[in-house]
Amino acid sequence: MRKTTITILAGLVAAAFVAAPASAQQKVRIGFISTFSGPQGVIGEDMKNSVELALDHLKRKVGGLDTEIFYGDDQVKPDVGKQVAEEMLKKNNVDFVSGVIWSNVMLAVAPTVTAAGKFMIGTNAGPNQLAGADCNELFFSTSWQNDQTPEAMGKYMQDAGIQDVYLIAPNYAAGKDMLTGFKRYFKGKIVDEVYTRLGQTDYQAELSQLRSKNPKAVFVFLPGGMGIQFLKQYSQAGLRGQFPLYSVYTVDELSIPAVKHAALGQLETRYWSQDLKNEANQKFVGDYRKKYGGKTPSFYGAQSYDGIMLIDSGVRAVKGNLADKKGMIAAMRKADFKSTRGKFTFNNNQFPIENFYLLKAVAGPTPNSDPVMEIQKTVFTAHKDSYAKDCKMKW
Amino acid sequence: MNFVLIAEQTLNGLQLGVMLFLLAAGLTLVFGIMNLVNLAHGALYMVGAYLTTYFYQATGSFVLGVVLGLAGSLLVGVVTELVALRTLYERDHLDHVLATFGLILIFNELIVMIWGRAAIYSSIPDYLSGHVDLAGGLHYPVYRLLIIGVGLLVALLLWLVVARTRLGMLIRAGASNRAMVAALGVDIRLLYTIVFGCGAALAGLAGLLAGPIYSVQPGMGELILIQVFVVIVIGGIGSIRGAFLGALIVGMVDTLGRAFLKPILATVVSPTAAETAGPALASMLIYLLMAAVLAFRPAGLFPARGT
Secondary structure, three states, rough: OHHHHHEEEHHHHHHHHHHHHHHHHEEEEEEEEEOOOOOOOOHHHHOOOHHHHHHOOOEEEEEEEEEEEEEEEOOOOHHHHHHHHHHHHHOOOOOEEEEEEOOHHHHHHHHHHHHOOOOEEEEOOOOOOHHHOOOOOEEOOOOOOHHHHHHHHHHHHHHOOOEEEEEEEOHHHHHHHHHHHHHHOOOOOEEEEEOOOOOOOOOHHHHHHHHOOOEEEEEEEOOOOHHHHHHHHHHHHHHHOOOEEEEOOOOOHHHHHHHHHHOOOOEEEEOOOOOOOOHHHHHHHHHHHOOOOOOOOOHHHHHHHHHHHHHHHHHHHHOOOOOOOOHHHHHHHHOOOOOOOOOOOOOOOOEEEEEEEEEEOOOOOOOOOOOEEEEEEEEEEEEEEOOHOOOOOOO | OOOHHHHHHHHHHHHHHHHHHHHHHHHHHHHHOOOOOOOOOOHHHHHHHHHHHHHHHOOHHHHHHHHHHHHHHHHHHHHHHHHHHOOOOOOOOHHHHHHHHHHHHHHHHHHHHHEEEEEEEOOOHHOOOOOEEEHEEEEEEEHHHHHHHHHHHHHHHHHHHHHHHHHHHHHHHHHOOHHHHHHHOHHHHHHHHHHHHHHHEEEEHHHHOOOOOOOOOHHHHHHHHHHHHHHHHOOOOOHHHHHHHHHHHHHHHHHHHHHHHHHHHHHHHHHHHHHHHHHHHHHHHHHHHHHHHHHHOOOOOOOOOOO
């Protein structure tokens, strides 16, 4: 009797071993981590919509393989993000993890994924550590390194000869990084540098101080809800016409519906815009509007869409052999896919070398429509981040 | 630092204080009289902001939006009390915290289901969007002055109701000795419903005033609720007078700290040190104040009588 049991068990184990690789070969599993709850969930929604659109465009087959996608909510917390990533790696057996909005979450998630020997495709956060000393051949970014966007604004304002600039950012790591990036290229006079509380709702006290200093221009980094309240209060205080306002990550397609005309005239720098004239972008923006009731996607969506397309190019190059990591790395380094930003290349740290543009919020096509972001000029062509030199990877 | 700037920042502080008072009054009433810890107070503030914004846009009239928004928050408050909170009065504070935290999640998700996750558009009506010139070249937004006016008016009305009417007498009695009031034949359940409804309406009023200047989005109530708890701890839990003075203190300290702490520090320590310490200290100031009050006057600066 005992012998029979052992035999049956052995048979089951053997069968499991035979069956497992076969089924693993047929499917590519992707985990996508973003924020889907709370006030910041609006960003996660735009990312997920874009991932779904990318899957539609690939006929639900990434790299020609059947595709399973798992979404995970990080709740803007590094520990939760790490836990979600571990679950995806162990329980769902994913080959790729993608997404992640926040730099602090990314610093917890990326090492977890790459240590497990799986790919991490970052589609927003670009902390300097991952671009510099901690770069990894399993980590690719389809967005930017954090400093690049404010660098572009610093460069533009420097070239335009603007003086007496007043700076405002929330008092946390990214806020300081943004102003550091700005000052790397802006060498003119800075009137004052003000750090506000993270999540602050009322800016009236700061606006009174600002007016009393009488600067020539104002540069702010106030993402999410902070930006919405700041813009409203800025225009309500009558400062819109008085001091030109420049910003990064403050006005985008997600916040414009909430501020409407208060955004008019706003200048931002960005690597992408909805009006970028290339085939992939026009298809992305057009089909997004069709699929999601006329909503315009944001850059968060564009880079998440690109993340799926990058994975597709890697899996396609090795003909679906997901065990061939070297082959996939070599293929993805070519950035051989139709990106929504147009043609770009990867730097040695596997962050994009890309253009940055000056965008302006202008009146929409009809009197009742919301303002739209439009490209005014190119600030940087093929801009590299300033941490790649600390990355030891060579290829 | 000139006189006009100091005057302007004082007005800003007053305006923030008044806004905090509207929220703190409801919270402290509910806690003082019903002994209920209501974490969902911020959710009612959010409901007020959403309903007013919705009705303003639907009807095109700000006044109508305000009236319907206020009535709506009162209704939501009363229904919440009847359906959910009635069963909780006999239980301890931990259960209150758990249940009202659940209410926060329910309200936030309901808002997401109806209006979506993105912040919705809200604006000041044109006739309130101008500025007035006050003495000495001070240029101040009309809408912010309106908030100050409404807040002070509500404070006056609340004082009149609590100190001069029969309802106010019952409220004060309920706060001092619940069992005795019930024993004297007062319908304490009805009193609770009225108090909670009024608290909800006050939260809704704060929300509707905040709507046009802040971001109307799910979870907006939790951002401000922390400061409101600081107010009632400083002022003394259960006391309307404490809520009013506590709110003004917190509003002033927070605003003046944000505006002037850095320049003042720069005269004492090096400018670079002030650059780092100023903003950090300014955002901690109200919490430091709260800690100091708790250490020296644990019952708050203006505690309710009889407790």
